[in-house]
Amino acid sequence: MDEKKTVRAVAIDYKAVLHGPGRAHEGIAELLRWLDQRDVAWVLLTNDPMDAKSALAAAGLPEPALHLCRDDIPDKAKRGNKAWLEAVADRLGLRMNQLILIGTSQFDWYTGIHAGVVHIHARWASRLGAKITSLMSDEPSDVIELLKYFLLHEPRWAFRLDDEDRAFAIRSMLPFNARFPRGGGRTFTIKDIFTYENTVKVGDEDARDVLMLHLLCAAYLDGALPGQSFFCVYPSSTPAKGNPQLAGFLDRAKNMTGSSYKEDLLERVVQAPDTSLERYKRSVGQSTGRDISIAAQARTVRVNPAYKKKIIGKTVIVFDDFTTEGKSLEWARNLLSEAGAARVIALTIGKYPSRHTVYQLRPGVTIDPFTTNDIPLTHFQTTTGPGGAEEGPSAVLTTAMEHFAAAAEGAVEPQAPEAAPDRMAHPAPRPVPAGTRSPMTAYKIARQRHLADMLTHLQQHAYPLVWRGEYLVPTGETTTTALWWIALPGQVEQWYDTSEAERLVSGICLAVGIIWEPVAAPGGATQLAEALARMEQRRQA
Known part of the structure; x- marks a missing residue:
C-alpha cells in the first residue's frame, strides 16, 4: 500500500x-x-x-x-x-x-x-x-x-487533533495572521476575507475560493473529507446571520466528494456574545463581564430538530473560520454526537495560538441536542490540550497565489513587435479548425453576449484591439462552438475559444482598471445576472 x-x-x-x-x-x-x-x-x-x-x-x-x-x-x-x-x-x-x-x-x-x-x-x-x-x-x-x-502536496496543518475515543477530529489550515501575495506588490490576510468579509481577487481567482479549495483538498488527502457526509457551518453569534464567506463556497463544493451541505443543521436560536469582540475588550481593560464560556454556546445553539432521523450514523463536517480555545467546536461535537452522528470532523481556516480545551459532559449530566441547554460551566469536565499554530501550508499557498497573480498579469498583453502594421490582416498563427463557419451576427447565449459587449467597450473606449466573432460547426460534429478573432495592438489576428477569450479580456480589464468577470457555464441569463451582481458588489466595496 x-x-x-x-x-x-x-x-x-x-x-x-x-x-x-x-x-x-x-x-x-x-x-x-x-x-x-x-x-x-x-x-x-x-x-x-x-x-x-x-x-x-x-x-x-x-x-x-x-x-x-x-x-x-x-x-x-x-x-x-x-x-x-x-x-x-x-x-x-x-x-x-x-x-x-x-x-x-x-x-x-x-x-x-x-x-x-x-x-x-x-x-x-x-x-x-x-x-x-x-x-x-x-x-x-x-x-x-x-x-x-x-x-500533489502532503497535507500540512497549523493545528490538528485526533481523538478516536470521542470520534472527533480537528484540522485548522493556517495561523490566524497568515498573509499572502495578490499581485502588484499587494498582500492580503485571511482575516481580510473571513473576518472583514472583503472580496479579494488574486489574478482572475477569488482568494476565498483558492483557500477553501486547498482546505478541502488537504482534508481529502488526509482522510478527513469522507464521501456522503453532512457539511455545515458553525453559526455566528447572531441568529440567522450565517457565514456568507464559508457558505457561499460550500454550497458549490458540497458534491466534490458527494456530500450534502446542510446550512441549517446547527442553529443559533438566541443571540450570543461575540466572543472575538469580548476577548478584545478584555485585552484592553474594557470587559463587559459577559459569559463567553462553552455554557454560552449551550444556551444558544442546538441541532435543528428536522434532522432527528437524518443525522443518525452520519459523519458531520463542521466548518468555521477561526478557532481559539475550541469552545464552539467542542460544543458542536457534544451536540452532534448526542444527536446520533457517528463521527464529527471540524475544519477551520485559521487557528489562534491558544491551547485547545477538551470539554466533556460530567457523568450523569444529560442534554437534549435538539433544544438549547441551560447548563453551567461546572457541568463540563475540561482538559487542556495542545496549543500553538504552525505555519501549515503557507509556503505552498504562497506559491499558488503567486502563480494565479502572474498568470493574469501575463495574459494582459503579449509582447508586441516593434513595428505594428496598419491593418491586422495577417493569417492566424495556428490553423483554423475545419468545419462550417458563419458570422456571429446574434449571440446564442448570454455568456457570449456578455463577452462581446466588453470586447466592444474595450475597442471603443479603453484599449485599441480589433475583434470579430464566428460560429463554427466542426467537421463531423453537430454542436456549434464560438470562435473569437482578436488582434491586440501590434499583433496579428488570432482565434480564441470562449474560455481563452474570457481570460484575455479579464487580464486587459484588470490592467485598465475595469471591473468585469466572465459568466459561468452554462452561460444563460441566470449566470449573467449572478455575474453582474458580483461586479456591482465589487464596485461598491
Whole structure:
C-alpha cells in the first residue's frame, strides 16, 4: 500500500482522452506526460472491451498503467457504481483518497460520488447540459494546475487533533495572521476575507475560493473529507446571520466528494456574545463581564430538530473560520454526537495560538441536542490540550497565489513587435479548425453576449484591439462552438475559444482598471445576472 498522502493515480474516461479514432483531445498528451514525469499513474476507463494500447498509440498517446472495462468490474456493474473506483484502488494498491476521476458524463459524476472520490468534469470533451456541481476543467491544463497546487502536496496543518475515543477530529489550515501575495506588490490576510468579509481577487481567482479549495483538498488527502457526509457551518453569534464567506463556497463544493451541505443543521436560536469582540475588550481593560464560556454556546445553539432521523450514523463536517480555545467546536461535537452522528470532523481556516480545551459532559449530566441547554460551566469536565499554530501550508499557498497573480498579469498583453502594421490582416498563427463557419451576427447565449459587449467597450473606449466573432460547426460534429478573432495592438489576428477569450479580456480589464468577470457555464441569463451582481458588489466595496 502506497503511504503517501497525495494523489497517486488519475482515472480518466476514454471520451476525455480520445476525440475520435486516432485523434486525441488537444492538451491530453501533455497531461499524460506530465503525470508520468511525476510518477502519477493514469487509468483508462471504457464501457466496452478494446485494444487500448493500439488505440492510444494511433493517437500518439502512451499506454495507461491500467485499463478497465465493464467486464473487469465485479458483477459487471454499470458506470455510476463505486465498484469501478474500488477496482482501480485494489489493482494499484491505493486508498480511495489517492485517486481522482476525470469524467465526461453524469454517470461518471455518480461514480465519484458513490466512491467518495474527487470528480472533475472534462468540459473539453463534454459540455454536459445536466447540472453537475463537481469540479470543472475547461482544458487538460486545468487538471495539471489543480494537481500541481492542490493535490500533489502532503497535507500540512497549523493545528490538528485526533481523538478516536470521542470520534472527533480537528484540522485548522493556517495561523490566524497568515498573509499572502495578490499581485502588484499587494498582500492580503485571511482575516481580510473571513473576518472583514472583503472580496479579494488574486489574478482572475477569488482568494476565498483558492483557500477553501486547498482546505478541502488537504482534508481529502488526509482522510478527513469522507464521501456522503453532512457539511455545515458553525453559526455566528447572531441568529440567522450565517457565514456568507464559508457558505457561499460550500454550497458549490458540497458534491466534490458527494456530500450534502446542510446550512441549517446547527442553529443559533438566541443571540450570543461575540466572543472575538469580548476577548478584545478584555485585552484592553474594557470587559463587559459577559459569559463567553462553552455554557454560552449551550444556551444558544442546538441541532435543528428536522434532522432527528437524518443525522443518525452520519459523519458531520463542521466548518468555521477561526478557532481559539475550541469552545464552539467542542460544543458542536457534544451536540452532534448526542444527536446520533457517528463521527464529527471540524475544519477551520485559521487557528489562534491558544491551547485547545477538551470539554466533556460530567457523568450523569444529560442534554437534549435538539433544544438549547441551560447548563453551567461546572457541568463540563475540561482538559487542556495542545496549543500553538504552525505555519501549515503557507509556503505552498504562497506559491499558488503567486502563480494565479502572474498568470493574469501575463495574459494582459503579449509582447508586441516593434513595428505594428496598419491593418491586422495577417493569417492566424495556428490553423483554423475545419468545419462550417458563419458570422456571429446574434449571440446564442448570454455568456457570449456578455463577452462581446466588453470586447466592444474595450475597442471603443479603453484599449485599441480589433475583434470579430464566428460560429463554427466542426467537421463531423453537430454542436456549434464560438470562435473569437482578436488582434491586440501590434499583433496579428488570432482565434480564441470562449474560455481563452474570457481570460484575455479579464487580464486587459484588470490592467485598465475595469471591473468585469466572465459568466459561468452554462452561460444563460441566470449566470449573467449572478455575474453582474458580483461586479456591482465589487464596485461598491
